Amino acid sequence: MRTSSWRSMLRSPLVVIVALVTVWFIATFLIFPNATLLIGTFFPDGQLSFRAFEKLASSERAMNSLWHSFLLAGTLAVTVNVVGIFIVLVTDYFAIRGARVLWLGYATTLIYGGIVLAAGYNFIYGRYGFVTNAVGNWFPDIDRDWFSGYFAVVVVMTLATTTNHMLFLGSSLAKIDYQTIEAARNMGAGTLRILWRIVLPALRPMIFAVTVLTFLTGLGALTAPIVLGGTDFQTIAPMILTFSKSSSSQDLAALLAIILGLATIVLLAMMNRAEKSGVYFSVAKVATPLQKQKIPNQVTNGVVHVLAYALFVVYATPVLLIVLFSFLDSTAILRGMITWDALTLDNYATVFGTPSVLRPFVVSVVYSALASAIVVIGMLFVARVLQKYRNPVTGLLEYLLHIPWILPTILIALALVMTFDRPQALVGGQVLTGTTSLLLVAYIIVKIPFTLRLLKAAFASVPESLEDAARILGAGSMFTLRKVLFPLVIPTAAAITALNFNSLLDDYDAAVFLYHPLYQPLGIAIKASTEGENNLDSMSITFVYTVLLMIIMGLAMYLVYGRSGAATRRARRRASRG
C-alpha cells in the first residue's frame, strides 16, 4: 500500500536516517554552494540585476540558439524513442536472426561519445567524408555540405543517445509478464495489437524516464552542433560554456542554464504526473521468461530485418573507423586520404611514451568507481523512500535532488571551490578545497539526478503485492528491501553504475577546477596531450585515448552485462527447451 502518512514514515528508523542524510547532503552540497554562487551572480550589489535578462533578450543570436536547443530536444524526444524502441524490440522482443550481433552493434554508443562520435560521423558523411567523396565521384554535382545543419545533428544525436533505451528499456522489457502476452494471443490478439496494448504500456514508466533524459541531452547538446551544425544550426550550450568561463558573464551562463534546467524540470513534473496516474504491473510474478516473438507476416519480417541490419551498419561504422584512425597520422585523416603508408603505430607510441601515462587512468578509474558506487547505493535508498512515501516533503526533496540538472557542471565545480575554501560547519569544520575529496563530491553530485530518475522508474515497476507478501510473511523493512526489492532493481542499478562510471572516466568540466595536483584525472591528461600549438597529432591522440577508453568501458559493461546476459540467455534456453 502506498501511503503518505507521516507517522508510518517516521516510524521506520531506516527512513528517518535516509531522510536525515539526504537533507544534510542537499543542504550542504546542493543548496548552500549553488545558492551562494547564484546570489552573488544575480544580486551583485545586494539588488536583483536584470542585466542578464536584458542582454539575452536583445541578442538575436542567443534567442536563435536557445530556440535551436529546444527544437533539438523536442525532436530527439520523438526520434530517439522511435529508434530506441525499435532497436530494443529487434534485439529483445522479436525473433531476428543474429540479434546478439545486432545488440553489439547498437551497444557501441555505450562506449564512446562527445567530440569523437561527432567527428566520426563527420569523417564519414561530412564535407570531406568517405560517403560524400564516393557519391561525389559518381555525381559531381551533389551538395558536399549535405550532411550538416539541423538534419545532420538530429541524425547523429538520435543514433548516439539510444543508449538509455537499450539498457533500461531492455531490462524493463525482460521483466514483462510473459503470461499476459500468451493470454492475449490466446484471445486472438495480433502481433501489433499485443505490442501496442500490452508491451508498450508496461514499459511506460521507463519510457517516461528515458524521454526526460533524452530531452535533457538534446537541450545540452554541445559537440554535435559545433561539428555538424554549421552556421545555421548552433545551439546554446557552446555559449553557456564560453560565458561560464568569464567572471563578468557568469550571470548569463547561469541564466541560460537555469532556463534549460527549468524546462527539463517542467517535463519531469509532467512525466511524474503521468506516471502517477497509471498503474503498472510489468514484473512477472511467475518465472516465465519472455520468449521472442516471430513476425508472422513475411514481408514485414523482411523489412524489419533489413532495417535492423541497415541501422547496425550505421552504428558500427564510426567505431570501426575510430579504431582505424587511431593508427593513422593526423594529416591523412584530415585530408581524407587513407593509404597503407599512412598506417602507423606512432600515435600509440606517443601516448605510451608519456611518462606515467597509466597514472591518470588509475586515478580516474578509482574516482569514477567510487562515485558511481556511492551514488547508486545512496540513491537506491532515496528512490525507495521517495517512491513509497509521497508527501509534499518527499516531493520537494525529489525536486531539490535535480538541482545538478539546472546548472552546468563548470558552475557547480566553481561553487564548490569557493564555498569550501574555508572551514565549513556543515562538513565538520573541514576545508575541502585543495583536497582529493572535493572532486569525488562533485562527481557524486552531478550523477544524482540521472541515477535517481532511473532508479525511481525501476522501483515504480515493482508490484506492491510482492512487498505485501513479504510483510505478511513477517519480513522487516530492511529485509524486504534487501531480499525482495533490491534484487528486482539490481539489473537497472548495475546498468546505471556502469553508465555513470563510463561517463565520469573522461570528465573534464568538473575536474578542471577540483582535481588535486598530485592526482591528475584522465580528462585533464587527455586534454593536456591533445593541446599545444605544435601538437599536430591531437586528433589521432584523441582517437588513441578513445580506443583505450572503449576498452575500459567495454570491460565495465561486460562485468555488468556479459555475465548477467549469459545467465539470462541460459534461462531462455532452458525455457525454450522446456
Add this chain to the structure above:
Amino acid sequence: MHKRTITASSFALVLLSTVILTSCSAATDTAASGEATGTLIVYTNSNSDGRGEWITEQADAAGLNIEIVGLGGADLANRIVAEKNNPVGDVVFGLNNMFFETLKAEEAVSAYTPAWSSEVDSTAGDAADGAFWPLVEQAIVTVYDTNTVSAADAPTEIADLWDGDQYTGNYEVNIALGQATPQLVLAGLLAPYADEDGDLGISDDGWDQVQAYFEHGSPAVEGTDLYARLTRGEVDFGVIPSSGITSRDAEYGTVTGVISPEDGVPYVTEQIAVINGTPRQDQAEEFIDWFGSSAVQGQFAAEFAAYPVNTEARSQALPAVVELIESLPKQDIDWALTREHIGEWVEKTELEYLP
C-alpha cells in the same frame, strides 16, 4: 526494537559514516595544507608539446622538486582566482599579460623581484608594481600558404580581408572566444578604436570592424587544424600564434607567408609570478630565479622555438624565430583597458556578432 530494524539502521549508519568520511578524510593528504616544504606545485598553461616534462626534468637536475599542473589559459586563471582563499598552487607561469592583469587585480599573485629582473624589459611585465615578470614573447599573426597565394596577392593590411567581398569566406575566424588566442585577436581588432565615449570603451567604427570581421570569415572547424584547411583549399588565410608556424610547415609541406600590417600585430608576453598566500614562498622564489635565468630560458628557447624576453637568453633562440619576430612590428595595445573590458567585449561579440 526488532532485530531486523537494528540491522537496517546499522546499515544506514555505515552508509552515513561512509559519506561523511569520504567527504572529510582526505583533508589530511593535501599538498597545500600549509607545509613550508614538499613538492612545489607549478601552475601553467605552457606544458604541452613536452614542455612540462622538460621543465620538470631540468628542475629536478637543479635540485628543485616540482609538480606541473597544466590547464588551458582561461581555465587556469579561473581556477587560481577561485582558489585564492586557500591556494593549491605555489607558482604560475605561461599565462599572458591579460590573464596576469586579472590575477593581480584579484590579488591572487604577490609581488617578487626575481634575480634576473635587470635582464628583461620591465615594461613587458608589470612595470608599475612588479607583480609578474615576463618570460617569452609571441606574435599573433595572420598567415597564408605561399604555395597557393603569392605574396603579391596577399593583402597588406588585415582589415583588407573583410573590406569588400574579395576575401569573403576565404579566411578563418576562430569563434571559441573562451580561449586566449581569439581573445587576443579581438583585442587587436579593437585596440585602434579605443574611445572613452563609445560602447564598452570602443567607438562604433570599432564594433563595425568586429561585425565585418566575423560576417566575412569562415568559422573554424572544431578538430580541424587551420593548416589542414589551408592545404585542402577551404580557406586561404587564418590566425595562429607565431610559435606554431615552423612545425606546421614541416608537417603540411606549406611555406608560410605572414601578413605584416603597418601598425603591427598583437604580441603577447607569457609571465611568471608567485601565487599569493603560498606556504612555500622561498621555494617559489627559488624556482622563479632558476626558471627565468638566462641559462634556462636560453635552453628553453632553443628546445621549443620560443622567443625569450630575457635579452641574454636571446642569443640561443633559433635564428628563424628571431628573424620572424624582429620583422613584425608590435601593435600598440592598451593592456589595462583590454584587461578591464575583455570580458564584456567577448560577451558583446558572442551575443551580437558571431555567425
